[in-house]
Amino acid sequence: MTARTGTAAHTGATARTVRDRGRAALAWISGHRHEFRLDDGAALAADGDVNASWKPLGELAQVCVCVRRHTDPTDPWHAAASDLLAFAWQQTGDGALFLDVQRLEPFATYPLEVYAAFASAGLRHAGYEHAAATVTRTRGWRSTEQEPNRRLSVLNSERRSRLPLHQEMPEALRRTWLGGLPEPWTFERSAGYTLTHVVFHLTDWGLDTGGLPTDVATYLRHWLPPWLDTCLEDDQWDLACELLAVAASLPRLPEPAVLADAWASIGAAQDASGAVPEVGPGRGEREPERTFATCYHSTLMTAFAAAVTLARLREAETSGAPPAGSSGRPAPGGQGVPA
Incomplete structure (x- = not known):
């Protein structure tokens, strides 16, 4: 087996694992x-918990938008994401609840x-947009x-x-932890979550792989793999999936072995139902919880990272470009990624 054929086989095996997950x-x-x-009463209550109402629904919508963008309309994933997105939009009263919240807050x-x-998926509410335009001025x-x-x-x-x-977004970027290109050893959990979302916003959730400035993209190419490895070692599955989504949003993917090992670890954490807990036992031997509250976000991030990676x-x-790594060798033909 030649090196090029071996790389294609490795990539194909990783793609099958990613798709399964x-x-x-x-x-x-x-x-x-x-x-x-979305319960109308809780969503509009003055003392309502936004993190338990709007946040999960918004995250569901965002992941569905991403899956739709990155899959062919004939793909069952595309159909499932479209169905879920329609459900989420219906929960907002086809956008009417946004106008109600705008008036309250x-x-x-x-x-x-x-x-x-x-809105990025074409689901819009004219009344809310008019009100938002007034406030944002x-x-x-x-x-x-x-x-x-x-x-x-x-x-x-x-x-x-x-x-x-x-x-301007470039100006705002330089105020963030990632935008400052910090010493890599200062990475920790909270920094990890801020950097992933900075990348999501700059790349429009993986749609624009050229959305990062060159120095930020180069910095992440060097340091994302060891940070990802650290999270996997500590069973930080939610953050690891977000980092995998970041990896798929960079101009070049990480080395094939990095992706293969990371997705194998995610697979080991995922249970038979498809749920992925936010954290596992880790070095502290904590018992992972498997409730909706402790699994929904990490499971959403698994689907998001998988769709963007594939x-x-x-x-x-x-x-014909190399699928990952820095060798610059073209990928061999005839080794399609499995559907």
Whole structure:
């Protein structure tokens, strides 16, 4: 077996593993759609918990948008994601609830951040967009104090909702942890989550692999693999899946062995139902919880990372470019990524 044939076989095996993991995750999500339901009372309550209502629904919508973008319309994944996205939109009253929230909390950013996922898929509500456009033109909106990565989220939401950006994204990037190109040994869990979302906002959730400045992309190419390995060693499955999604959003994928090992680890953490817990036993020997609250996000991230990774592998195969690594050798033909 030649080196080129061996690389193709390795990539094909990884793609099959990724697809198996993503298929199982999407099946679990579909089977638990009822737990993403948005209760009108809780969603609009002054003392309601946004993290238990709008956040899960918004994350479901965003992942469905990503899966649709990265799959062919004939793919069963595409159909499943479309069905779930329609369910999520229906939960918002076809967008009407966004206008209700806007009236109750005019300067809250989370309604726009959730709405932007739907808007990017062509699901829009004219009344809400008119109200949001009015608020986002104010000095109060521009001056709201936010964490730097949250500011990027709002800017990307404005962009996806076709609203004028109140700040340039490159400027906002340099205020974030990742934008400062920090010493790699300062990476820890909270930094990991901020950097993943910075990448998601800059690449529009993996759609634009050229969305990162060259210095940031180069920095991540060097340091993402060891950070990913650290998370896998500690059974941080949720963060590991987000890092895998970041890896698939870079101009070049990591080395094939990095992807193969990481996805094998995710597979070991995923149970027969398709659920992936946020964390596992880890070095602290903690027992992983397998409730909806402790599995839904990591399972969503598994489906998201799988869809983006498979799309990149297909793209590399079609273009004849190397699927991963830095050897620069073209991938051999005739070794299609499994459907």
